[in-house]
Amino acid sequence: MSNEEEQIQKLIRLKRYEVPREGYFDDFLEEFQKRRDGDARPEAAPLGVLGKSIAWFRSVGSGRLVVASGLAYAALIMVVLMWPKGPESRPDNREPVIFQPIPDQGTPPVPRKPEDQQEKF
Amino acid sequence: MLVSEASSSAIVPVFMPTDSAKESSADADRELVRRAQAGEMAAFDALVVKFSPRLYGMVYHMTSNREDTNDLLQDIFAKAYRSLPRFRGTSSFYTWIYAIATNMTLNFLKKRKRRAAWSLDDIDTGIQNDEAMIDIGHAANPRHQSDVNELQKKLNEAMQALSDDHRAVVTMFDIQGIPHAEISKILKVSEGTIRSRLFYAHQQLQGHLEEFIR
Structure with a gap:
């Protein structure tokens, strides 16, 4: 280890003297116990869900919420536009019906009535 | 100028327990954890008292900010309390809670950087008024006191100039005296990576604190 590096380490070690005010850790424990007791209280459970939701929204931040809402709105519009409509608006994929004359397969001749023959003559 | 005085002072490491002390401390922690897992709140309180400093x-x-530190520390212990039933004891409680603290702090710093309102002005002046720090170099000498203040300011600036990962290893190794192997377990990276991060962090710090090491 170089001399400079050793000196740097000695300087940085001076930060060990940065300690909180006296009594801080007693207050800290008290604050922690209050928080834990609050979380553990059974009647706080239904409100806890609401409280957690509020805390979550706060932690997310307004900027990110705006972006997320925008994306969600855009996704909703896309879904609405692409949602399949009713049967009349569906494209007709059926084969077109082509009408063709039926070829004559030798229909039996209709027998003529004798009266018709008489009238002719 | 200051470094010679600092080096001559007897600086007691915050974290340098002997092997036997470490072992008995780990045994005591295991017992407290077992009792806390069984629902004894006082046992968890004892762990809070032991590890909060x-x-x-x-x-x-x-973070270099006392308010943020207080809030974050409350969140860290709350998370540890909630996660305690899942703690299986494969690592020591100390390593486990340090890993929780480090991850939460690094995540917090990422969020803080994204917050537009936060600036370097929010960094605490720290030990400027800390008697222990001023005592290191004869507080009676006003010139020396201003040197201490200047050094303290520069130290904080230099620390904040480091990346979060580099600052984490400098904090744990140089300030808290945690050995490389333990840091490697806490951060889940190799010891080589820890040494390399320390080397680059020290080089960067040298650039910022040049005037104090001449």
């Missing part, structure tokens, strides 16, 4: 140091040197 060490974790405070780690979080404070990472």
